[in-house]
Amino acid sequence: MDFKEKSISRKRFIKKALLAVLTIEVFWLLGRFFGFHKGKKRTDKLFDAGSIQSFEKGKFYFYRSQGFCLYCLDDGGFLAMDLKCTHLGCKVNFDRESQRFICPCHSSAFNAMGEVLSSPAYRPLDLYVVMLEDNRLKVDLSKAVKRSDFNIKQIFYHS
Amino acid sequence: MLNSIKRFLLHLHPPRVEINAIKLNRTFGLGGMSVFLVSLLALTGILLRFVYVPDAEKAYRSIELLNHFNSAGRLIRNIHYWSATILCLFSVLHLLRVLFSQAIYFERKKNWYYGLVLMFLVFAFCFTGYLLPWDQVSYWAVTVVANVLRYFPVIGDALASFLLDGRFVSEHSLLRFYHLHTGVLPVLLFMVLSIHIWLVRKAKGVAIPQEQKGQLVNTSPHLVYKELVALLILIIAITTLSIFFNAPLSTPANLDRVPEIITAPWYFAGMQELLLHIHPLVGGILLPIAFLIFLIVVPKMGLDEVKVGVWFNGSRQLKKLYALALIFSVLLTVLLVVLSDAIIKDSFNVIWGTVFMVSVYFVTVSGFLIFLLRNLNRSMLSISMIVFVLFTGSYITLTIIGLLRDAQII
Numbered sequence: 001m002d003f004k005e006k007s008i009s010r011k012r013f014i015k016k017a018l019l020a021v022l023t024i025e026v027f028w029l030l031g032r033f034f035g036f037h038k039g040k041k042r043t044d045k046l047f048d049a050g051s052i053q054s055f056e057k058g059k060f061y062f063y064r065s066q067g068f069c070l071y072c073l074d075d076g077g078f079l080a081m082d083l084k085c086t087h088l089g090c091k092v093n094f095d096r097e098s099q100r101f102i103c104p105c106h107s108s109a110f111n112a113m114g115e116v117l118s119s120p121a122y123r124p125l126d127l128y129v130v131m132l133e134d135n136r137l138k139v140d141l142s143k144a145v146k147r148s149d150f151n152i153k154q155i156f157y158h159s
Numbered sequence: 160m161l162n163s164i165k166r167f168l169l170h171l172h173p174p175r176v177e178i179n180a181i182k183l184n185r186t187f188g189l190g191g192m193s194v195f196l197v198s199l200l201a202l203t204g205i206l207l208r209f210v211y212v213p214d215a216e217k218a219y220r221s222i223e224l225l226n227h228f229n230s231a232g233r234l235i236r237n238i239h240y241w242s243a244t245i246l247c248l249f250s251v252l253h254l255l256r257v258l259f260s261q262a263i264y265f266e267r268k269k270n271w272y273y274g275l276v277l278m279f280l281v282f283a284f285c286f287t288g289y290l291l292p293w294d295q296v297s298y299w300a301v302t303v304v305a306n307v308l309r310y311f312p313v314i315g316d317a318l319a320s321f322l323l324d325g326r327f328v329s330e331h332s333l334l335r336f337y338h339l340h341t342g343v344l345p346v347l348l349f350m351v352l353s354i355h356i357w358l359v360r361k362a363k364g365v366a367i368p369q370e371q372k373g374q375l376v377n378t379s380p381h382l383v384y385k386e387l388v389a390l391l392i393l394i395i396a397i398t399t400l401s402i403f404f405n406a407p408l409s410t411p412a413n414l415d416r417v418p419e420i421i422t423a424p425w426y427f428a429g430m431q432e433l434l435l436h437i438h439p440l441v442g443g444i445l446l447p448i449a450f451l452i453f454l455i456v457v458p459k460m461g462l463d464e465v466k467v468g469v470w471f472n473g474s475r476q477l478k479k480l481y482a483l484a485l486i487f488s489v490l491l492t493v494l495l496v497v498l499s500d501a502i503i504k505d506s507f508n509v510i511w512g513t514v515f516m517v518s519v520y521f522v523t524v525s526g527f528l529i530f531l532l533r534n535l536n537r538s539m540l541s542i543s544m545i546v547f548v549l550f551t552g553s554y555i556t557l558t559i560i561g562l563l564r565d566a567q568i569i
C-alpha cells in the first residue's frame with residue numbers, strides 16, 4: 001500500500017516536471033517568436049560619413065549600400081534619412097529635377113525633408129541621428145527613428 | 160503503357176459513373192486538369208532541383224546557366240512556370256465552378272474547406288517559388304508582401320520575421336523559401352489533395368441535379384477517354400506556350416536599389432492595385448480576412464433553398480441578378496479607382512482616403528443589397544451568391560486595371 005502510493009506520486013512528479021519543462025519551452029518559443037528577446041543589431045558602430053568640410057550646402061549625398069542619404073540644407077544643417085519607403089519597404093529613388101524621392105513600387109512621393117507628397121505612404125521617411133566627432137559627421141545607423149511629421153528639431157546643426 | 164494509365168485512372172474512379180456527371184459543362188474538367196498540372200509541377204520541380212542552388216550568391220547564376228547551357232533546361236523551367244500559372248488560373252476557375260454549380264453544400268461542405276486549404280497552398284507555392292530566381296522583380300515583390308504582413312496587428316512583425324528569418328529579405332529567407340517550396344508545401348499539398356479527391360468519391364462523385372441521376376456508364380472507356388483527351392490538349396497547350404514564351408528573369412537582385420519599373424505577377428496585380436489606393440492594414444489584411452470568413456460561411460447559408468448540382472440554382476431571374484451585380488461592382492470599382500487617382504492620392508492622407516473609399520464601397524453595396532431584398536424578396540442563398548459576385552467582380556476589375564497600369568496603357 002505504502003509502496004503503491006509512493007510509486008503513483010513519483011509518476012505524478014515526473015509528469016508534472018515534464019509539463020513544467022514543456023511550459024517553459026513553449027513560453028521561450030513564444031517569446032522568441034514575438035521578439036521579446038534582444039534583436040540582432042544591424043550595426044553597433046557609428047557610420048563615418050566624411051569630414052564636415054566636404055559637404056556642400058543644398059546637396060544630397062547618397063550612401064546606397066548603407067541605405068540612407070544625407071541632406072546638407074542651405075543653412076548648413078544636416079538631415080539623415082532612411083531610403084526605405086515607409087509604405088511597404090522598397091528603396092526610394094531621388095529625382096534631382098523635382099527634388100523629390102519617388103518610390104517605384106506604388107509611386108509614393110516625398111519632398112526633400114522626407115515629408116509625404118503623394119500617398120499611399122503616409123509617414124515621412126525615417127531618420128537617423130547625426131552627430132559630430134573630431135570634425136567628422138557620424139550617423140548612428142543602429143536605429144531608424146520613426147516620425148509622424150517634420151519639425152526643425154530633426155535637423156542637426158553644429159555651431 | 161496505355162493500359163497501365165487506364166488502370167491508374169480507374170483506380171481513382173469508381174467502375175461506373177453517372178453519365179451526366181462526366182458531361183463537359185458539369186466540371187469543365189478543371190479539377191482533373193489541376194491534378195495533372197500538380198503532377199507536372201512535381202516532375203519538372205524535381206528536375207529543376209538538380210541544378211538550382213538556394214544561395215543568394217549562386218541562385219541567379221544557376222538559373223542563367225540552366226537557361227543557356229542546358230539542352231532542355233529552359234524548356235523544363237518554362238513548363239514549370241506555365242503549369243504554375245495555369246494551375247493558379249484553373250484553381251480559381253474550379254472554385255467558381257463548384258460554388259456556382261451548388262456543389263459546396265451538405266456532405267460537400269467539408270471538401271469545400273479542404274479546397275480552400277488547397278487554394279492557400281497553391282498561392283503559397285507561387286509566392287515562395289517567386290523568390291527563388293533571386294532577381295530584382297522577385298526580391299522586391301517578396302519584400303513588399305512581407306511588409307504587408309507587418310501591418311498585421313500585434314504579431315505582424317513577428318510573423319514577417321518568422322517568414323523571412325530576419326528583418327528583411329536575405330539569404331536566410333531564400334533558404335527558408337526554398338525549403339518551404341520544395342519540401343514542406345509539396346508534402347502538405349500531397350496530403351490535402353489526396354483527402355480532397357477521396358472526399359469527392361465519398362460524396363458519390365461530383366454533384367448533379369437529383370433528376371439527372373440514375374444513368375450509369377462504364378468509367379472505361381467513357382470517362383477515361385475524355386480525361387485522356389483533356390490531358391492531351393493540356394500537354395499540347397503547355398508545350399507550345401513553353402516553346403514560344405520564356406519564363407521571366409530580370410536582372411540579379413540588388414538590395415540597394417529598386418528598378419524604375421517593377422510589377423507584381425498577374426495573380427497579385429489586383430492586390431497591388433488595391434494597395435495603391437488604400438492602407439495596407441485594410442487592403443492587405445482586413446479585407447482578405449473578411450473575404451475568407453465569408454468563404455467559410457458560404458456553404459452554411461440558405462441551405463433550405465439549395466438545389467444541389469443545379470447551375471446558378473436554376474432560376475433565370477437569378478442569373479440576371481448576378482449579371483446586374485457584376486456590372487454594378489465593375490462600375491463602382493472603376494469609379495473609385497478614377498476618383499482616387501484624380502483627387503484623393505495627392506490631396507489626402509491614405510488613412511482618410513481609405514476611410515472614404517471603404518465607406519463609399521460598403522454603403523453603396525449595402526444599398527444595392529437592401530434594394531434587392533426589399534423589392535425582389537430574395538433569399539439568403541441568392542444574397543450570399545450576390546455578395547460573392549460583388550466582391551469577385553471588384554477584385555477582377557482591380558486585376559485588370561492593375562495589368563493595364565503595368566502595361567502603361569493607363
Ligand code: HEM
Pocket residue numbers: 186188189190191193194197250251253254257262263267270271272273274275276277278281352355356359362364365366
Ligand atoms: C490544387 C488545386 C485543386 C485540385 C487539384 C482539385 C481537384 C479536384 C477534383 C479532381 C475534383 C473532382 C471534380 C472536378 O473536376 O471538378 C474536385 C472537386 C471539388 N473541389 Fe477541388 N481541387 C483543387 C482546388 C479546390 C479549391 C480551391 C476549391 C474551393 C475552395 C475546391 C473545392 C472542390 C469541391 C467543393 C469539389 C466537389 C465538387 C462536386 O462534388 O461537384 N477544390 N477538386
Ligand code: FES
Pocket residue numbers: 085086087088089090103104105106107108120121303
Ligand atoms: S513601397 Fe513605396 S510606395 Fe509602396
